[in-house]
Amino acid sequence: MLEITRWLNFSETTFLVPPESDEADYRVRIFTLAGELPFAGHPTLGTCHVWQSITGSDAAEVVQECGAGLVRLHRSGDVISFEAPALIRDGPVEHDDLARFAKVLGVDLSDIEAARWVDNGPGWVGILLEDAQTVLGLEPDFSLAHGRLDIGVAGFHPDGSDRRYEVRAFFSNQRGEMVEDPVTGSLNASIAQWLIGEGRVEAPYLVGQGARVGRDGEVSISTDDAGTVWVGGRVFDMASGELE
Numbered sequence: 001m002l003e004i005t006r007w008l009n010f011s012e013t014t015f016l017v018p019p020e021s022d023e024a025d026y027r028v029r030i031f032t033l034a035g036e037l038p039f040a041g042h043p044t045l046g047t048c049h050v051w052q053s054i055t056g057s058d059a060a061e062v063v064q065e066c067g068a069g070l071v072r073l074h075r076s077g078d079v080i081s082f083e084a085p086a087l088i089r090d091g092p093v094e095h096d097d098l099a100r101f102a103k104v105l106g107v108d109l110s111d112i113e114a115a116r117w118v119d120n121g122p123g124w125v126g127i128l129l130e131d132a133q134t135v136l137g138l139e140p141d142f143s144l145a146h147g148r149l150d151i152g153v154a155g156f157h158p159d160g161s162d163r164r165y166e167v168r169a170f171f172s173n174q175r176g177e178m179v180e181d182p183v184t185g186s187l188n189a190s191i192a193q194w195l196i197g198e199g200r201v202e203a204p205y206l207v208g209q210g211a212r213v214g215r216d217g218e219v220s221i222s223t224d225d226a227g228t229v230w231v232g233g234r235v236f237d238m239a240s241g242e243l244e
Contacts, residue, residue: 004243005031012040014047016054024065026051038067039121041185041231045080048073049235068121074230079220081232084189089119101127101151104144104170107134114198118190122171123150126191128200132157132166136211140170142178149178152187154195157208164205167191167219168212182210183217189231192221196229203229 005013012032019027028047030037037043048062052075062073064082072083093101093115102109111129118126129135135155142149150171157163167188169181181187188207195201203223210217220232 001029001031002035006033009033012037012043014043014050016047016051019065021065021070023070024063025057025059027065030066036067039071039085039186041082041189042183044071044073044082044185045233045235048075048080049237053237074232078234078236079232080235081220081222081230082185082189084193084229084231085120085186087118087120087190087193089117089123091117093117093125097125100144100146101125101149104142104149105138105140105151105153107138116194118152118187118194119150120186120190122186123148124152124187124190125150126187126194127151127153128195129153129155131155132161132163132208135166135168138168138212140178140180142170145172145178148172152184152191154191156201162206163208163218164201164221165195165207166211167207167209169209180213182213182215183219183233184209185219185231185233188219188221189229192229192231196221196223 001015015029017027030040030043060075064071064073074081098115112127114128116126118124132155135153153168154165156165169184169187173179196203203221205221207219222230
């Protein structure tokens with residue numbers, strides 16, 4: 001599987017295998033060029049779409065088995081959503097850490113409206129700035145990072161906009177390089193849990209991400225009757241083929 005992943009040279013490649021749990025519809029193994037991941041947002045949504053296409057399933061509710069366990073998915077038209085995983089680290093950000101993050105982002109501490117650990121695995125810190133334009137205008141200086149950095153920055157769009165807020169994600173990749181991610185499922189999940197939990201926003205709504213890296217990503221956020229956050233996006237075929 002790793003050899004095929006490296007040959008294809010996509011950031012992530014998934015493989016459908018028989019489920020081991022009686023509760024799961026299928027099991028997926030998710031690989032990057034460096035190795036296997038227990039969970040990732042884009043591969044989860046895409047694999048669900050492929051599994052339904054292969055099997056002819058039109059089920060609105062699907063259960064995926066992966067390295068992180070069982071993941072519930074919901075499909076409505078061409079939008080597939082996954083249940084946001086629980087946070088493994090929450091709470092306020094220490095002053096020294098926040099000062100370092102502000103320096104990397106090129107903002108003053110006073111420019112930060114709120115900050116929170118929103119780590120559901122990758123190590124995310126969430127930072128809320130004044131507005132979406134401020135977020136889009138950031139010019140981070142990664143030379144000031146001095147170690148690993150996983151920052152998600154959000155800022156609200158004006159009332160009446162199609163998208164409620166804008167997100168940018170900056171993190172250390174597997175080669176230790178600082179990069180910006182076009183669209184980030186795990187980060188959008190944890191930022192939504194934070195902002196909804198504090199009453200700063202009400203679901204359902206759309207989030208924009210990726211404009212500064214030549215993308216126009218759109219993430220859908222919704223909640224169910226139990227208050228669970230769901231993160232989704234439109235999924236469709238781009239190409240198909242066979243390996244011999």
